[in-house]
Amino acid sequence: MKYSDVDVAVIGSGPAGMAAAIKAKEEGAEHVLILERQEQLGGLLHQCVHNGFGLLYFGQDLTGPEYAHRFVEKVRDLGIEVLLETMVIRISGDRKLTAANSREGTIFLRPKSIVLAMGCRERSRGQLSIPGTRPAGIFTAGTAQRLVNVEGFIPGRKVVILGSGDIGMIMARRLTLEGVEVKAVVEILPYIGGLIRNEVQCLYDFHIPILLEHTVIQIHGEQRVKAVTIAKVDKNKRPVDGTEQNIECDTLLLSVGLIPENELSRMAGVDLDPLAGGPVVDERRETSIPGIFAGGNVVHVHDLVDDVSWEAEIAGAWAAKLAQKGDLGKKGKIILRPGRNIRSIVPQTISGQNDVTLYIRIKEMEEKVQLRIGAIYNQAFRVVKPSEIIKVNLLQKELNSLRGKTTELIAECEPFDLPA
Amino acid sequence: MGQMETEVLIIGGGVLGAVVARELSRYKVDVILVEKEADFGWGSTKTNMCIVCQGADTLEFRPEYHRSKLVWDSMPLTEPLCQEIDVPFKRVGELALIRNNEELSKFQKLKSRAEKIGIGSHKFLDQETLRQMEPHVTRQAIGALYDPNIAIVDPVRLTIALVENAGQNGVKVMRETEVLGISQKVNEFEVETNRGPIKCRFIVNAAGTSVDRIARLVNSDDFVLYPIRGYVGIFDKNLGGLIEHEIHMRPDAPGQMNIITPSVHGNLFFGTTMQPARRGDYSTTRRIAQIGLQNVRKIIPDLSEKDIINSFAGFLMFRNWEVGWHECVVQASLKVPRFISICIGYPGVSAAPATAREVTELLRREGLRLETNPGFSPFRKAPPVFNKLSEEEQMELVTKDPGYGHVVCRCETVTEGEIVEALRHGATTLDGIKFRTRAGMGRCQGGFCTPRVVKILARELGIPEEKITKKGRESRILLYKTKELLGAEL
Numbered sequence: 001m002k003y004s005d006v007d008v009a010v011i012g013s014g015p016a017g018m019a020a021a022i023k024a025k026e027e028g029a030e031h032v033l034i035l036e037r038q039e040q041l042g043g044l045l046h047q048c049v050h051n052g053f054g055l056l057y058f059g060q061d062l063t064g065p066e067y068a069h070r071f072v073e074k075v076r077d078l079g080i081e082v083l084l085e086t087m088v089i090r091i092s093g094d095r096k097l098t099a100a101n102s103r104e105g106t107i108f109l110r111p112k113s114i115v116l117a118m119g120c121r122e123r124s125r126g127q128l129s130i131p132g133t134r135p136a137g138i139f140t141a142g143t144a145q146r147l148v149n150v151e152g153f154i155p156g157r158k159v160v161i162l163g164s165g166d167i168g169m170i171m172a173r174r175l176t177l178e179g180v181e182v183k184a185v186v187e188i189l190p191y192i193g194g195l196i197r198n199e200v201q202c203l204y205d206f207h208i209p210i211l212l213e214h215t216v217i218q219i220h221g222e223q224r225v226k227a228v229t230i231a232k233v234d235k236n237k238r239p240v241d242g243t244e245q246n247i248e249c250d251t252l253l254l255s256v257g258l259i260p261e262n263e264l265s266r267m268a269g270v271d272l273d274p275l276a277g278g279p280v281v282d283e284r285r286e287t288s289i290p291g292i293f294a295g296g297n298v299v300h301v302h303d304l305v306d307d308v309s310w311e312a313e314i315a316g317a318w319a320a321k322l323a324q325k326g327d328l329g330k331k332g333k334i335i336l337r338p339g340r341n342i343r344s345i346v347p348q349t350i351s352g353q354n355d356v357t358l359y360i361r362i363k364e365m366e367e368k369v370q371l372r373i374g375a376i377y378n379q380a381f382r383v384v385k386p387s388e389i390i391k392v393n394l395l396q397k398e399l400n401s402l403r404g405k406t407t408e409l410i411a412e413c414e415p416f417d418l419p420a
Numbered sequence: 421m422g423q424m425e426t427e428v429l430i431i432g433g434g435v436l437g438a439v440v441a442r443e444l445s446r447y448k449v450d451v452i453l454v455e456k457e458a459d460f461g462w463g464s465t466k467t468n469m470c471i472v473c474q475g476a477d478t479l480e481f482r483p484e485y486h487r488s489k490l491v492w493d494s495m496p497l498t499e500p501l502c503q504e505i506d507v508p509f510k511r512v513g514e515l516a517l518i519r520n521n522e523e524l525s526k527f528q529k530l531k532s533r534a535e536k537i538g539i540g541s542h543k544f545l546d547q548e549t550l551r552q553m554e555p556h557v558t559r560q561a562i563g564a565l566y567d568p569n570i571a572i573v574d575p576v577r578l579t580i581a582l583v584e585n586a587g588q589n590g591v592k593v594m595r596e597t598e599v600l601g602i603s604q605k606v607n608e609f610e611v612e613t614n615r616g617p618i619k620c621r622f623i624v625n626a627a628g629t630s631v632d633r634i635a636r637l638v639n640s641d642d643f644v645l646y647p648i649r650g651y652v653g654i655f656d657k658n659l660g661g662l663i664e665h666e667i668h669m670r671p672d673a674p675g676q677m678n679i680i681t682p683s684v685h686g687n688l689f690f691g692t693t694m695q696p697a698r699r700g701d702y703s704t705t706r707r708i709a710q711i712g713l714q715n716v717r718k719i720i721p722d723l724s725e726k727d728i729i730n731s732f733a734g735f736l737m738f739r740n741w742e743v744g745w746h747e748c749v750v751q752a753s754l755k756v757p758r759f760i761s762i763c764i765g766y767p768g769v770s771a772a773p774a775t776a777r778e779v780t781e782l783l784r785r786e787g788l789r790l791e792t793n794p795g796f797s798p799f800r801k802a803p804p805v806f807n808k809l810s811e812e813e814q815m816e817l818v819t820k821d822p823g824y825g826h827v828v829c830r831c832e833t834v835t836e837g838e839i840v841e842a843l844r845h846g847a848t849t850l851d852g853i854k855f856r857t858r859a860g861m862g863r864c865q866g867g868f869c870t871p872r873v874v875k876i877l878a879r880e881l882g883i884p885e886e887k888i889t890k891k892g893r894e895s896r897i898l899l900y901k902t903k904e905l906l907g908a909e910l
Contacts, residue, residue: 037827087827089807098811100835102825105818106811124865126654126730131704134732136850136890136897140867151871153885153898157905179905217706223894239706250899263831266658 006081007031007323008316009097009111011088011264014043016296017117018071019309020316024115025078029320033081033111035088035099041075042068043119045305047146050170052197056306067305083107091268095291112323115315116265116279116287116294120258120301122167128256130162132219135226141167141255145174154178156251160228161185162216164203166194166303168255173202182208183247186230188215188237191365193255193387195303215239216252225250258301268292276300276344276361282331283347283356285315290328293319300346300359303389307359334402336373339412341366343386352399358392360411370416374409376402380416426452426592427788429611429620431599431634433460435468435575435772436762437626438582442505443776444783445589448791452618453583453591456598458892459852461579463628464768466855467652467734468575469691470683471666472498472509472770479530483537487748487764490771490778492539495569497773502573505581506802508684514570515545515554516668517561517719523670527565542567556662556720561669570666574684575769576855577802584845585800589793595846596892599627602637604756609638622758622788624779629699629735631749631763640753645737645763649697650677651708653716653731655688655723656863662688662720669719678715685832685858687729690716694736702733729863736766750775751782758786803841803856807833828876829869831862839873843880850874851891874898 008024010017013036025032040046045053048064055061058070075082083101090098097109122140139147139155145167147153157180161168164187172182185203190213192199203210211230217239218229232243260278271280271288278299279287285295295312302308322328334352336345343361350356360371362384371390372378376398384390402409428444430437433455441453457463473495481488502509518524527544534540543566550557550564587593594615601612602623611618627634632645666681680690692712709731717723738746746765753759760782764771784790804817806824817837818825824837834857842856850866853859853873860866860873874897878885889895 037830085826087830087833089827089833100806100814100818100825100827102818102822102836105815105825108811121864122867124729124863124867126865127726127728127863129704129706129709129725129728129731131706131709133703136895139870143867143870146871147898148902151875151885152902154900154902154905155897156899178902218703223891224896 003107003109005031006033006109006111008033008113008115008319009109010034010115010117010316012036012043012117012119012298013041013082014117014119014296015045015067015071015305015308016119016298016312017043017115018068018075020115020117020295020312020319021080022071022074022078023313023316024320024323025080027317027320029323031081033083033109034075035083035086037085037087039085041072041082041084044142047142047149049149050174053305056304057309071309088264091264091292093269093289112326113291113293113319115312115319116292116298117296117312117315118261118264118298120260120297122254123257123259125254128254130216130219133222135219135221135224137221137225137251138219139251139253141165141171141253144171144253148174148178154180156225156249157181158183158249159251159253160216160230160247160249161253161255163187163254163256164193164199164210165255165257166198168253169194169198169202171253171255172208173206176206176208183249184209184211184230186211186214186216188213188233191385191387195387217244219252225252228252258297260298260301262298265294265298273344273348275338276346276348280348281346282349283314283351283354284318284328285311285347286318286328286331291322300344300361302359303387307389307391311359333407335408337408337410339410341369341384341413342411345411350399352403353396355396356394356399358394358411360390360392362386362390362413366413366415368416368418369413371411371413373411374402374406376409380418382418384413423617423619424452425619426450427620428452428622428624428783429454429609429618430624430626432463432626432628432631433457433579433583433593433595434463434465434626434628435461435579435582435769436764436775437624438579438586439772439776440624440626440762440779441586441591442582442589443780445586445591446793446796448793449788451586451591452594452620453586454594454597454599454613454618456596458596458849458889459580459847459855460583460595461576461855462851462891464735464737465575465579467650467732468767468769469652469679469681469689470572470575471679471681471767472571472573473569478767478770479534485747486750487746487771490748490750490764490774491767492537493774494771495539498573498770499571501773502578504798505578505585505800507574507577507581509571509573510684511569511571512665512682513566513568514666514668515550515557515564515566517557518563518565519560519669520562524563531565541569554663554665554667556722557667558719558721572666572681572684573769578769580845580856581800581802585798588800589796599634599637602634604638609759622783622786623760624783625759625761626763628763629737631737631761635753635759635761638753638756638759640756640759640761642754643739643749643761645739645749645765647697647699648694648736648738649701649733650691650694650736651704651712651731651733652689652691653709653712653728655690656727656729657686659688659723659727660686662722667719671715672718676711676715678719680716680719685861692716697735699735702735704731704733730865737763738765750778752786760786803838803845806835806838828872829857829859829862831864831868832858834859834869836876839876840880843877848877848881849889849891850877850897853877870897
């Protein structure tokens with residue numbers, strides 16, 4: 001394949017990138033190219049050796065590498081082109097794409113459409129501004145996961161984990177199984193940040209101490225981490241004087257949130273949604289720049305890999321259509337706005353001409369509420385949590401009633417008296 | 421190890437030790453430079469705010485102070501130096517904000533004084549001009565004193581480049597070499613280090629935060645220094661275009677400073693609070709971080725905590741407690757011959773070039789013979805920086821060395837080729853790679869590249885990955901292999 005002939009270029013080959021590329025190919029795009037910076041397809045799935053992948057998508061309980069493998073086979077069978085160890089270093093607003101690898105040096109492409117599928121990265125210590133010294137032994141949970149599961153190293157033998165995100169909890173279990181003493185999982189919120197199944201299977205089942213409403217307020221040790229000081233926090237997440245305690249440890253893992261990785265999106269100049277963290281997209285997952293699509297954790301951080309792949313398939317399908325037709329018709333006109341206790345909604349705009357699934361992220365845990373979207377949807381919940389995304393399906397016929405009448409839909413989560 | 425011998429021993433591989441080493445390499449003099457850390461510039465140099473040819477701040481320096489002269493004399497020397505040794509130098513200019521008439525009259529006095537001294541290129545800007553130059557600056561500023569001369573550098577890169585150039589010209593450089601004791605003979609010193617004794621005739625003590633301790637080893641305690649700790653924060657590159665100038669605001673409380681500046685690499689640095697602290701305690705505190713953010717928001721109200729990617733503390737050694745009004749130490753010992761101590765305190769990088777000349781002169785007066793080194797070359801070439809090259813140059817580089825096509829640090833686009841090159845230039849640690857190439861300095865702070873850089877380090881140094889350290893000594897990164905702990909317990 002000549003690079004000048006690429007119809008759809010997909011950046012990244014994790015659960016989003018591969019799904020998007022496969023879908024694009026299946027929808028008739030001739031030349032589909034995946035650009036992947038690592039040595040193999042699969043993105044972060046390779047280091048996720050635990051199970052729980054594909055329960056929805058395949059109806060089977062798979063490990064990360066198994067989940068990846070299903071897609072890798074399909075990529076191969078369909079004849080999708082792949083460039084490994086290739087880093088995309090620039091995208092311009094007119095879809096010019098520059099990549100680099102060791103074999104060819106710099107590569108220039110101008111695909112008919114691009115799917116952004118770069119995934120997300122972890123929040124670091126510096127961003128949390130955790131006070132203290134700067135020794136070795138501080139890792140994000142995902143880096144530790146790679147070290148243990150791919151590289152074959154254990155960062156240390158006495159570990160404190162700050163944050164109860166899913167990767168943190170999974171690493172608590174993984175390290176315990178390696179003979180490491182996980183001294184505590186410390187969470188600033190009054191509830192666990194990740195999925196309930198991980199809370200049960202990774203923490204409770206392994207008797208790992210959980211300290212809710214606590215945080216790390218100081219890191220000790222000049223050369224290597226020697227200890228951390230933790231403290232209870234008040235309602236405003238401020239440490240309470242007199243509740244400090246020292247925990248001796250040689251390693252601190254951070255599992256304090258994921259951030260969609262949008263360096264390239266920013267470079268291309270697509271509009272970003274500060275609430276979701278990724279590009280503003282319509283229900284086709286097209287960004288503000290025609291021909292540039294996005295899917296998976298680059299758009300917003302999902303709870304489940306299955307949703308990542310499904311969302312990216314939407315992007316792949318429409319990217320293929322655009323590459324073939326050259327035009328997708330009018331953009332979505334209806335803007336979705338987060339109202340009370342809603343952090344973010346994806347997609348941010350819809351046309352009202354297609355069925356659509358909305359991904360709604362709650363701001364704070366709340367009991368007895370109803371979720372309302374304009375006048376066309378409401379549902380009661382006993383409890384809503386930020387750790388569990390709410391998926392709402394809106395049918396085209398419901399949306400039809402809005403056409404021409406409204407340009408804005410507000411999603412709100414409001415108190416609601418549930419019958420006992 | 422056999423007895424090492426040299427004419428001049430420089431203790432300390434920060435910017436001052438390095439600049440002196442490079443200056444001495446112009447002459448036929450045997451020089452050894454010892455640094456106790458695994459790489460150069462890891463003390464006060466590393467925590468410098470990157471600003472050189474200091475502006476409004478240094479205007480306030482007392483003209484009769486030695487430090488003032490060194491800073492002012494260095495102003496015309498820094499840019500040519502950076503060009504010779506191929507390190508970034510960018511004249512960004514400074515805006516010293518004026519919020520009221522009191523500040524205006526203060527700056528008017530400073531400006532006319534600067535003109536008298538002959539360092540004045542300052543001019544006053546009204547609010548509108550200021551707003552045009554820096555649209556995000558606080559509305560409280562009614563104008564600014566503009567100094568187009570102020571520039572920014574990368575102090576660690578500058579230091580490394582100086583050491584490399586000195587090395588090319590014959591200076592012997594030893595890292596992870598700590599001075600443990602000094603015994604004095606009539607005509608020479610015998611310096612005890614963890615790598616064996618070094619005999620020398622002259623000592624240049626540029627030991628940064630340890631400069632007074634080293635002086636005491638030879639009973640030359642004729643100055644007293646107080647450690648003052650400063651706090652620096654770094655904003656994400658996203659905000660790189662937010663301001664173009666270094667912006668300074670007079671602090672509202674004593675012991676604080678209030679500066680924000682672009683860095684040569686595209687981040688924003690802000691500096692705040694300078695307080696006495698226990699020496700060697702580089703820890704940061706929540707309170708200081710909060711004050712820092714509050715202060716910098718007084719200059720640019722839009723800045724948000726969530727864009728801070730890192731923060732750190734650094735030490736300045738001052739001759740008195742009063743921040744801003746200290747004097748430096750650049751002197752031959754009053755008691756011990758052939759022993760010279762240097763410590764600028766602040767602003768060390770700005771004062772470096774003139775300090776090197778002065779130390780050379782002091783050494784001459786102490787009896788060092790200075791004959792021109794005919795082999796001296798002032799030029800040193802920086803290793804290639806992939807993401808600064810044109811597409812054609814990138815292509816050419818990858819063809820020559822495929823490692824340059826393999827991007828290891830995604831945030832800063834650092835390639836394997838650059839990392840291997842930094843290793844060849846002497847980096848042996850994760851932090852060494854970081855300061856030399858910027859791998860791990862981006863917004864993910866090494867989350868992605870750490871395992872990869874560790875792997876490259878192990879491969880190139882030919883040692884197991886568990887032996888790789890963050891910054892030398894006891895700072896190993898990976899303590900065990902998988903299954904190792906299970907074996908131990910069963």
